[in-house]
Amino acid sequence: MSDAPWTIDRIADALGAPALRSRFLSEINRAPAHELLPTFARWERVAKNLLDAADRGRALAQHDARGEELPGEWIDATDRIQADAARARSRGAA
Secondary structure (H helix, E strand, O other), X not given: OOOOOOOHHHHHHHHOOHHHHHHHHHHHXXXXXXXXXXXXXXXXXXXXXXXXXXXXXXXXXXXXXXXXXXXXXXXXXXXXXXXXXXXXXXXXXX
16 A cells, blocks of 8 residues: 555545545535544545455455465354345345
């Protein structure tokens, strides 16, 4: 990740998705002066988290491409997800 300072433009670029970028720009432009810094800080965290997640995803994809076991602890939630789906279907969910 770059050490460049976070700016409105950098946050907008880091958000990537047009809808998310639009929401950020709307909120930052409508924020009253006393809420401007907290609004900026909240979206800066969102942008940092997205960039960190993308970096982790790329690292995991590299492990997978090499046929390696993915690092970290992984919890198999298959049974729980299948039980949740069965309950949803029994209530008439599509």
